[in-house]
Amino acid sequence: MAQQADAAGRELTMxxxxxxxxxxxxxxxxxxxxxxxxxxxxxxxFGSTDGLLAEFGRDRVMDVPIxxxxxxxxxxxxxxxxxxxxxxxxxxxxFGVCMDQIYNNMxxxxxxxxxxxxxPMVLMTAVxxxxxxxxQHSQTLYGTFAHLPGMKVVVPSTAxxxxxxxxxxxxxxxxxxxxxxxxxxxxxxxxxxxxxxTDVPEEPYSIPFGEADVKREGEDVTVVTLGLHVHRALEAAxxxxxxxxxDTEVVDLRTLKPLDTETVVDSVRKTGRLVVVDEDYRSYxxxxxxxxxxxxxxxxxxxxxxxxxxxxVPIPYARPLEEAVNPGVxxxxxxxRATR
Amino acid sequence: MYEGMVTARRYEERLQEEYxxxxxxxxxxxAGPIPGELHLAAxxxxxxxxxxxxxxxxxxxxxxxxxxxxxxxxxxxxxxMTAEIFGRETGLCKGKGGHMHLFDPDVNFACSGIIAQGCPxxxxxxxxxxxxxxxxxxxxxxxxxxxxxxxxxxxxxxxSVHDLPVVFVVEDNDWAISMPKERVTDVTDGSQRANGFGLxxxxxxxxxxxxxxxxxxxxxxxARDGNGPTLIEVQVHRRMGHFMGDxxxxxxxxxxxxxxxxxxxxxLAEDLRKRGVDDDGLEEIRTRAHERVEEAIEWAKEQPxxxxxxxxxxxxxxxxxxxxxxxAAAETDGGERSDGPRITPGERSGSDGGEE
Numbered sequence: 095m096a097q098q099a100d101a102a103g104r105e106l107t108m109x110x111x112x113x114x115x116x117x118x119x120x121x122x123x124x125x126x127x128x129x130x131x132x133x134x135x136x137x138x139x140f141g142s143t144d145g146l147l148a149e150f151g152r153d154r155v156m157d158v159p160i161x162x163x164x165x166x167x168x169x170x171x172x173x174x175x176x177x178x179x180x181x182x183x184x185x186x187x188x189f190g191v192c193m194d195q196i197y198n199n200m201x202x203x204x205x206x207x208x209x210x211x212x213x214p215m216v217l218m219t220a221v222x223x224x225x226x227x228x229x230q231h232s233q234t235l236y237g238t239f240a241h242l243p244g245m246k247v248v249v250p251s252t253a254x255x256x257x258x259x260x261x262x263x264x265x266x267x268x269x270x271x272x273x274x275x276x277x278x279x280x281x282x283x284x285x286x287x288x289x290x291x292t293d294v295p296e297e298p299y300s301i302p303f304g305e306a307d308v309k310r311e312g313e314d315v316t317v318v319t320l321g322l323h324v325h326r327a328l329e330a331a332x333x334x335x336x337x338x339x340x341d342t343e344v345v346d347l348r349t350l351k352p353l354d355t356e357t358v359v360d361s362v363r364k365t366g367r368l369v370v371v372d373e374d375y376r377s378y379x380x381x382x383x384x385x386x387x388x389x390x391x392x393x394x395x396x397x398x399x400x401x402x403x404x405x406x407v408p409i410p411y412a413r414p415l416e417e418a419v420n421p422g423v424x425x426x427x428x429x430x431r432a433t434r
Numbered sequence: 435m436y437e438g439m440v441t442a443r444r445y446e447e448r449l450q451e452e453y454x455x456x457x458x459x460x461x462x463x464x465a466g467p468i469p470g471e472l473h474l475a476a477x478x479x480x481x482x483x484x485x486x487x488x489x490x491x492x493x494x495x496x497x498x499x500x501x502x503x504x505x506x507x508x509x510x511x512x513x514x515m516t517a518e519i520f521g522r523e524t525g526l527c528k529g530k531g532g533h534m535h536l537f538d539p540d541v542n543f544a545c546s547g548i549i550a551q552g553c554p555x556x557x558x559x560x561x562x563x564x565x566x567x568x569x570x571x572x573x574x575x576x577x578x579x580x581x582x583x584x585x586x587x588x589x590x591x592x593x594s595v596h597d598l599p600v601v602f603v604v605e606d607n608d609w610a611i612s613m614p615k616e617r618v619t620d621v622t623d624g625s626q627r628a629n630g631f632g633l634x635x636x637x638x639x640x641x642x643x644x645x646x647x648x649x650x651x652x653x654x655x656x657a658r659d660g661n662g663p664t665l666i667e668v669q670v671h672r673r674m675g676h677f678m679g680d681x682x683x684x685x686x687x688x689x690x691x692x693x694x695x696x697x698x699x700x701x702l703a704e705d706l707r708k709r710g711v712d713d714d715g716l717e718e719i720r721t722r723a724h725e726r727v728e729e730a731i732e733w734a735k736e737q738p739x740x741x742x743x744x745x746x747x748x749x750x751x752x753x754x755x756x757x758x759x760x761x762a763a764a765e766t767d768g769g770e771r772s773d774g775p776r777i778t779p780g781e782r783s784g785s786d787g788g789e790e
Contacts, residue, residue: 164588167554175562207537208528267751
């Protein structure tokens with residue numbers, strides 16, 4: 095477990111932990127600024143920028159028109175000019191409005207320039223469902239961003255990780271897509287599960303990209319997941335430990351690019367069984383990628399594989415429909431049992 | 435300004451010759467010394483030269499996929515730009531960008547192969563200048579075929595509402611590939627797009643370099659003085675097809691003739707003669723420009739092609755100086771990997787998938 099015992103018992107929500115990291119980086123470096131829809135007075139629809147306006151003012155916490163192409167692209171231009179913008183795309187579902195700026199400019203300019211141009215920006219965006227907001231406001235889309243080269247993709251699951259990964263994201267010289275799950279943020283109107291609120295040190299610290307975290311050690315089966323589903327997998331693991339005597343290891347990927355293949359493969363070498371859980375669509379996504387990496391790295395150790403993901407349909411609205419497609423604790427427990 | 439225009443024209447003529455080598459008699463886009471598509475800007479020189487003459491190295495320019503005349507006017511390294519177009523290792527982008535994707539951070543020049551999508555990054559560069567309290571400006575060039583794009587219209591709005599030091603320069607050559615202007619917009623004067631966003635719009639007719647100079651002087655000065663953005667539309671003419679190899683079956687013969695008749699370079703030469711520059715003086719400028727172009731092309735052709743394994747480098751920034759090695763557990767996707775795939779030149783396909 096990477097949760098630090100020396101955090102002096104100061105628990106934060108994930109959104110407060112993110113804001114703390116952003117505020118620290120803004121104090122340290124005048125070139126860091128925040129731009130997005132409703133990030134100033136509102137503090138971010140999901141609390142990701144709450145309180146920044148009061149300390150830093152409108153020049154550094156900028157509300158912008160609802161026109162994602164222009165302000166995401168302006169982030170690219172400011173980053174290429176040497177600044178360090180943090181740009182919020184309110185819902186990841188809106189990426190279609192501005193995808194050209196994301197994958198043709200932000201992600202490719204470093205490569206197309208032969209390394210002479212850097213784009214040190216953070217594109218911060220809310221992902222995930224489980225609150226009945228239907229197909230245009232509930233997607234996760236990890237696979238879409240991790241598939242396209244040129245950007246680093248970060249998905250925190252706890253307040254501790256969220257802060258350390260944000261420090262690293264702002265300091266990174268490359269474009270980082272920082273995807274936070276709405277249900278982990280600790281919002282009053284969208285209750286979080288117990289897990290994401292953790293002890294968080296007051297001082298800054300950095301969690302390097304490409305280091306998965308074993309959130310629960312176990313001997314019998316490996317569950318690889320990320321974001322909200324780390325907590326659902328942990329709950330399933332505890333349940334199975336009591337009811338079935340199955341000892342489950344839960345690996346939290348934390349970053350999709352770069353991907354820590356070694357921790358995943360090592361875990362499967364130990365357990366021989368792999369379950370991949372993802373809130374993104376099943377086809378051509380994280381589940382397929384992880385299974386492929388394990389097949390490449392530990393084929394002879396692999397005794398069973400199960401995938402739990404959104405079947406290939408848009409996210410439905412009605413509660414029973416969404417619950418049917420979004421992997422729940424029981425779905426994960428069933429998949430773990432199925433590997434036996 | 436005249437020298438810049440003549441250099442750009444000669445450069446395009448020579449690129450055309452080089453490009454066609456190996457592509458005849460049967461046209462194969464991936465054959466010959468210059469691979470991929472090539473979009474020439476002959477006939478556009480007045481806009482690049484007339485605007486960029488007011489700029490400094492610290493000012494930012496984003497160009498569209500027809501970028502050579504703007505790059506030359508902005509002072510992009512001509513030899514390394516040529517090497518890039520030839521796909522060579524010492525090119526501006528180590529052979530990873532090609533002619534639509536030229537980057538020269540020394541003079542803050544970038545371009546994009548996607549219509550109108552250089553506009554938002556120019557707004558961002560202007561935003562950086564304003565935040566840093568410098569008097570640097572940014573200029574986004576685009577074609578008239580791009581003035582209906584959301585990226586352009588959103589950029590006008592964002593630049594206007596934040597009073598950013600940006601100049602948008604629309605080059606109106608009447609053609610978006612095969613689509614004549616009157617079939618894509620009912621607005622003849624594209625500078626009127628500015629009206630809906632609260633910024634000034636100016637149109638310069640007749641390919642007139644001196645008129646572009648005057649309009650840009652005012653717009654750049656306005657931006658530099660902190661008075662916000664301007665939109666300039668410049669009438670230019672497309673003397674060639676959209677891309678090399680374009681048979682232009684859609685284009686009336688008299689339009690080609692008109693483009694030739696309204697050429698900005700003889701017009702400026704005539705203006706200069708009226709101002710007392712003699713023919714010897716003009717010839718001297720032409721000779722100097724031609725020599726510079728020849729030197730760049732000869733140098734570029736001597737440069738080595740990139741090593742295939744370099745294809746796996748530069749997806750991300752290099753580590754900062756003095757940085758520790760990345761942790762062994764982390765696989766750096768997109769970085770160098772000793773066991774990575776090898777791509778040999780013969781396996782590459784011709785088109786780079788840029789906008790057609």
